[in-house]
Amino acid sequence: MATEIWDILIIGGGPAGLSAAIYAGRARLSALTVEKDYGGRGMIASSERVDNYPGLPGIGGFELADSFRRQAKALGAQFAEAEITAIIPEEGGFRLTQKRGGDLRARTVIYAAGCDHRRLPVPGTERMGxxxxxxxxxxxxxxxxxxxxxxxxxxxxxxxxxxxxxxxxxxxxxxxxxxxxxxxxxxxxxxxxxxxxxxxxxxxxxxxxxxxxxxxxxxxxxxxxxxxxxxAIGMVPHTDLLRGLIPLDGEGYAVAGEDGMTPVPGLFVAGDVRVKPLRQVVTAAADGANAVMAAEHHLRAI
Ligand SMILES: Cc1cc2nc3c(=O)[nH]c(=O)nc-3n(C[C@H](O)[C@H](O)[C@H](O)COP(=O)(O)OP(=O)(O)OC[C@H]3O[C@@H](n4cnc5c(N)ncnc54)[C@H](O)[C@@H]3O)c2cc1C
Missing domain, CATH: 3.50.50.60 (FAD/NAD(P)-binding domain)
Incomplete structure (x- = not known):
């Protein structure tokens, strides 16, 4: 059986990735959203209450992200639980390796892997508590x-x-x-x-x-x-997979405009990984939508 080649491979199931999945579903593109954490809905899922997402004051963080995911599913989005370990540009698109083995193939990639908490640079951070x-x-x-x-x-x-x-x-x-x-x-x-x-x-x-x-x-x-x-001493972007592929700023954020376009044709970034003034659900969701529009233009061009 020939390996499926997705129109869009979305890395990360947080607000940026889920918003991309919704827009890809509505554009009738074949898209797979890959998330490494079981049941993961991104960083916001750990927040007890979100008071600044327009129209849904006081909603729980998990509930908000879960409603994004249910909306994407209703539009035909497909999800896989896996950790992507490398993005390799190749003829006509990309090959993506996974931690558990087996490659995925896609014509475009939307990288929405978010950030992690910065750890204290001292001994003992592995202790319970x-x-x-x-x-x-x-x-x-x-x-x-x-x-x-x-x-x-x-x-x-x-x-x-x-x-x-x-x-x-x-x-x-x-x-x-x-x-x-x-x-x-x-x-x-x-x-x-x-x-x-x-x-x-x-x-x-x-x-x-x-x-x-x-x-x-x-x-x-x-x-x-x-x-x-x-x-609570800040965040570190999950951009190791992008190092050497596209420009990163001094703190490791991916340098790209609002459309998420990078110097690698077909590779887009969205959400908290991107250089931007405000990292929130509303801006991550906007990035996901913009990246799909840019990916759609790229797909039409190729
Ligand atoms: C405690 C806290 C409270 C917050 N409160 C608010 C708030 O009230 N309002 C607000 O608007 N924002 C809030 N934020 C910010 C908000 O959570 C983020 O801006 C938003 O989640 C960013 O979305 P994202 O999709 O870019 O990234 P994320 O939500 O971080 O999602 C990225 C996903 O990618 C996955 N991933 C990473 N690497 C890989 C890989 N290699 N393969 C597969 N999957 C991968 C991760 O597991 C993760 O689920 C808060 C954040 C925190 C930490």
Whole structure:
């Protein structure tokens, strides 16, 4: 049996990939969306509540992404659970290798693999109790002392979320918090949020589980006993597969305009992986739609 050649191979089942799947379905293009995480719906699925997606205030993150996926399915979208490990341009399109073996072939590729949480560059990040998502893991630490590391909106959001659950929340910032004023004021008003500014994490202590953090400030080093550490120090784009294929900026984001076009004909990028001023569901969804339109033009041209 000849291997199927998809019109569009979409890498990533988050808002950008799912929006691309919806637009590809409506354009009657044959498209396969490949997602590496079982049941994955992208980063937003870990968010408890989304208040800024137009028309759906207060919707749960999973519910929002799942409704994208159901809409794509209803339009005939096909999904596969697999991790793509390489994108190889070849005559007439691309060959894509998968972690579990077996190649896929496509005339165009929309790369929408999103970002990952930046890890603290210290020993101990593999211990149980190190989390990147307060709404996902926070409930395990009810009544305990926990730490949140970071000074941006997400760190303050996580600290406020944990203040309702934990006994004490230590908010650890290398300098001073730089979050939106409202969040900073809300955090300052909570008696159980303790701000430790100008403080660095040296290591995460414990055996299997986190038991504390070694901190360094102007007075020297000390151990702060905590049961969990929520890390909110930014994101790293999943662009390793694009390295050497297309230009990336200094932080590793794919350099491409709103249509997602790259210097490799037929390869488009969409969503949080792309250089852009705002990384949100609404902009990721817009990217997915624009990339399909660009891919459709490319398909017509070839
Ligand atoms: C805690 C948190 C709260 C947030 N809250 C909001 C909010 O309230 N409102 C808002 O608009 N935005 C919010 N965001 C941002 C929003 O989640 C992202 O902007 C959006 O999910 C980006 O979509 P994406 O499709 O580009 O990437 P992602 O959602 O990251 O999806 C990428 C997908 O690609 C998959 N993937 C990666 N590599 C491969 C591979 N090699 N093979 C196969 N699959 C792969 C990943 O598993 C992932 O599912 C929040 C983010 C976080 C972390």
């Amino acid at each position: 190190v989390s990147y998502c307060a709404p996902c893991d926070g409930a395990f630490y009810a009544g305990k002392a926990v730490a949140v590391v970071g000074g941006g909106d997400k760190a303050l959001d996580d600290a406020l979320y944990m203040a309702n659950i934990a006994e004490t929340v230590y908010l650890i910032c290398r300098s001073q918090p730089r979050a939106a004023r409202l969040l900073t004021e809300q955090a300052a008003a909570r008696e159980n949020i303790v701000l430790l500014s100008e403080t660095e994490v040296v290591s995460i202590e414990g055996d299997m589980r986190v038991t504390g953090l070694r901190l360094r400030d102007r007075e020297g080093e000390r151990i702060l006993p905590v049961s969990a550490v929520f890390t």
